[in-house]
Amino acid sequence: MSNKNEWNSNLSFLLAMIGSAIGLGNIWRYPYVLYSNGGGTFYIPYFIAILLLGIPFLILEYGVGYNYKSSFAKAITQINSKWQYLGWFIPVTVFIFTVYYSVVLAWDGLYVVLSFSKAWGSNPNAYFATTLLQSSQNFTGLLNFIPLIGIVIAIVWIIIWFISHRGLEKGIGNVSKVLVPLLFIVMMALVGFSLTLPGAAIGLNELFNPNWQLLTKFDIWMAAFAQIIFSISLGMSISFTYASYIKEDTDLITNTLIITFANAIFENIAALGVFSVLGYMSLHSGTAVHDLVTQGIGIVFIVYPTVFNILGQWGFILGPLFFLTVYLAGFTSILSSIEPLSFSIQNKFNISRSKTITFLIIVGALLAMPFATSFGQTLLEYVDTFINLIALLLAIFFECIIFAWMFKAEKLIDFLNSRSKTFKLGKWWLIIVKYILPMFILIIWIGGIIDVVPNWTFSQLILSVLCGIFLLVTTLIFTILPAKDENWNEKQERI
Template sequence: MSAINDGVGGADRGKWSSPLEFVLSCLSYAVGLGNVWRFPYLCYRNGGGAFLVPHTIMLFLAGLPLFFLELVVGQYSSLGPSEAFKMMAPLFQGLGLATLVVIILVTIYYHIIIAWTILYAFDSFKAELPWGSCAHEFNTENCFSQLEDLKCIDGENTRSGWYGYDTTDPISEALVLGWNTSDTVTLVESHPLMTFWNQSCHSVVSLCSSKGLFALPNNRTHCFNSTAPNAAAVSLHSLLGRVLSSEEYYSRFVLGAGFGADWEHWGGMQWRVLVCLFAAWAIAAICLIKGVASAGKVMYFTALYPYVVLFALLIRGATLEGAADGIFYYINPQWETLSKAAVWGDAASQVFYALGLGCGSLVTLSSYSNFNNNCHRDAVIVTIVNCLTSILAGFSIFAILGFLAHHMGVSVPDVVQSGPGLAFVAYPEAVLHMPQPQLWAVMFFFMLFCLGLGSQIAGLESITTAIMDKWPSLRAHKAWVGIGTCACCFVAGIPMCFEGGVYLFTLLDWNSAAWSILIIGIAETVLVGWVYGPNCFLHNISEMGMNLPTAVKWYWKSCWVVMSPLLLLGILIFSLYEFTPAYYGTYFFPEWVNGIGWLLGAVSVIPLPVLALYRIYKRQERGMELLRPTEDWGPAHLREKVAIKDVYLESKFNCVEYDNAACEFDIIDSRGEHI
């Protein structure tokens, strides 16, 4: 019982102030940036609404069962994953360490997104939002500004200030168009069509003719190969290679991509991002100073505020012209995509990513709950709210994409490049068209900051808890443990602040939270469903006061024993079979880089076999003892009671020869019960 005497799982770990605080903490952890920027871009990449089908199936057959499983393990044992899984079955000692490796990798690269939100938030206070203009030195001639284009349209009836258009000879334009000059001179003079290109306004006619094509009246978004009614159309967007100003701001100014950096030439430091990254880690460290006592209070705001902004953006997006087309693309399922294993792999990955499964954070959060907390109710609430939030964010972003597609004359998938930057392109673009855009921009990016910080606090709590569970004496120095953890992660994240940093970010995102967490999820279900036993696990649940109906028990048992492990195993096999090497935009990473990516994924699961072999080699347990709970496994208050009794008996034995009366005293455990 030495681990107990050292304070593992003891009362000094701290507790949530209320059950609501725990629910909001789980909600703040689960509902994060993945719902806003990852779920929509996966829908975007996998054909829109069809992605909702595998996502929902994965949610209820794998996501929810694992979510509830992790909450039960943490609440029942009052331990972090590194200790809890080891006590459930010594052979699975590496499972806790595997989750720790995953959360460390995710925490390091995830925080760079928070740094981007801080940079955007500061720039939102400028008189002119910088991502709405093409007048910056980092912009290219392909830059397309919606705001400038609207100015060109507003000036169509004003002859002065046009570029690339011969205003003195409307007859020549009519000839280019192929119209009858006698009928169209008046039309050309009174209804010229203008659009923004290369920092100024140009006539659609001149742009089309420069490409050897024709323009037609009342169409400013396309050029045609003839003037016939059935002429083939080509969008000006693709013809001119236009790139949204908000996309250039994100890729060229914030990330520094596009200036020649690659894996061999990492480029210069993006000092603005580095300063913002330092600020992000400093804020996280402040939130961790008092452990759950301070982190729990932060969750009240980070969990609720984002919904105010998301609903506001949805309402505004739905009122924009073309929004219906984007929403239709979102909800219209393309069933043929369901035959692709990659779609199912993305769905499983998103469920794990959004709910934070396989990272140990849920075990950590629930380890601070009261023993009789109804975590079954909490698991269902958080999972459903998480799913609805992803769908809500999808409606918001696709409404905006529909508006952009309508205005640019392209299809929804052609608006911007899909990827993590989708939320840093489509949402900021929508903000430009809202009244008081600076105010909305600040609110939006502060929302992203809150979403990211809420998830990060839970992840950091998992790391610091693992440290303090391993060395309980450090609990007296929680603040320094948190500060030291944040400092180390900050240093590890510095390479992502260079111009080539987005490539490292992409590599980490591609590999650290993909196939490795599927293996961890399989290991967790095998541990509970086949080693520890579903009946014993359900008995532990009833010990905590959760009396589940028989049908519900059968649902959990069937998921833990059969459906979840088989489903995850199938997705893992197909995902590995159809695995695509990492790339960013049109830049495909070298083979040696993808080798590093595989290594990053492998590092997350290597602890499982290595520590299992180590446990067998140590021979502390023999045979079936490796698959049975240790004597330390169980509720914290029972371990505490046993430990106090040991101390009492030892004290009584030592003082018998001096004064038996001195040993007559009551011992009361942490729940106020006499021992």
């Protein structure tokens, strides 16, 4: 099946990729990473990681994606048919990520509504964990289905279907042109207000207070490289897939710079807002900022609602604005994460985009329903740890090896340089993508396993094994099923 999808303009591609990069992690993960790794000191390894990892890897993904103008699975098969399994492993892994990402997005959508009345009450922690999610760490919690959570999860998948099944440009392209600028506008308004809060300077001083001694610590450098990997969704086959839809004369190097720095600007603006609010909360409560700092769902569904309660009437304005920002950021990302598996299925089995998206939406919604039980929050934490720290990082390492060595990254240099209006690639780029990137990715993967796995509970180990079996079996099925597209094994290179 030939690729009939194409962005109508470079603007559509840019905004879709920026929307893909900007997600929930920019708001709830990055501010914590910045603070806990030396504040202002962290910017040194952060920008080095952008230059050594983010930009070179994105250029590599874009270049190979443009070369094949096909799905990720098909391209890997054409590079080396023995690696077709990896070609399905990454899209399936990203789809599992999409499933539990939709759950967090559903929670936030519910909080958009709750924020207009501050329905979480005087104890946001108890409301979120006990009243709303009825959280349980026991497997028996799977038997307690929470209808409200199931409904808001289903709504997320219906919206994804409504946008994605319409086609690339009419769906994702047009929506990105609206959501991405709106996301920046709302975030700027939110941060602008946060900066005017009494005590905002307290939080900002805590955030940017440098600790130069940390530059000699290995952890701060690994934190910077890990942040860039997850922040820009490197190696998740999303960038590859979107690049396969671009027009012939696209300047991929310049686009990479725009996308990378747009993402960096957004997450640093978000950090200003988060720590301004924490500074205000510290002043009001008398609690030190370092005792308030957290990441993940805690800062979104517990810390911020607590602040909105303290803000009084202003909380009725700031609350909906904040949760709307999180919702927009989540949706711009989730729309892209379903694309790699969708396009791969279309390619191999000669199925229309509309039918493929509909099938994946139904499967995704059903897989998300166990997260709508009392065990859902615990299940989400376990699955997220397994996917991000074990499955995805290892897959990214092998993708880097295949693209840089088996495809031969040097073939891209003349093509990319001929269209670049900014800078040119040279041997330095080859050294980075062939040697430096794989080394750092492998180190981060090993470090994550050493740091996390020994602390797993027995139930987390069991669920991780089950998740791994599901991932491996699903990938195997897609790999061994016979292709319906007669061009599946036909090598089609443009560079």
